[in-house]
Amino acid sequence: MVKPSEESEFDLVCKEIQKNGYVTNNHKEWLTHNFGIRFLTASQTLQEGKIKKYVFTPSGRILWIVTGKERNYQILPKANFCSCFDFYFRVINHETIFCYHLIAQNLADALNKYDVIDESDTSFARLMNELLMFPDQKRKLTIAKIEEVRKVASEILFKKKEVVISTLLETLREGGFERLTTRHLVNILKSDKAKRFKCINGLWTLLFDQ
DSSP: OOOHHHHHHHHHHHHHHHHHTSOOHHHHHHHHHHHTHHHHHHHHHHHTTOEEEEEEETTOOEEEEEEOSSSEEEEEGGGTEEOSHHIIIIITTTSOSOOHHHHHHHHHHHHTOSEEEEEEGGGHHHHHHHHHOOOOTTOOOOHHHHHHHHHHHHHHHHHHSEEOHHHHHHHHHHTTOTTOOHHHHHHHHHTOTTOOEEEETTEEEEOSOO
16 A cells, blocks of 8 residues: 655655756665665666657647557656556555656656657647557567566566466566466466476476476
């Protein structure tokens, strides 16, 4: 459950980062402690330059976009809103305060580290329509994405030794794979050519002797 003070504390951290112009070790410790993999994914998103600020003329309207692993997401900073699944399923239910897209946008804004894209007002409707177009839920992951899922799963299992599939799924969704299902994840792990994953009595573990 989200604590009422977390949002104001995060706002304070972002203001300190903006004032300093960089993220201190204390900031990293706080962000890691409070957001875990969400902060790590947000940091990677920031480093990869995936935060876009569209500025429309002559209205001056602003549109924040974060490029995720599966699609682009709209951010409304003042409302702390994101159009991703993690926001709708966990932020709204008060399981966490921010999805990683919101964390990335806040940090990008504080560090002034984002791409500015100038567009005319006539392009606004087109861009919004593109954002509202929902991709096919049954679209298959690429081979590279599947290997990334296995990589993250192996890292989790290396640390935790044994976990249920729901824990793996939740962590992967926090890391950006919002549309991954339990059945899909199980198939990905079972089809691993290196045979690194095994399920015993409902607990998944990593095989080190393969």
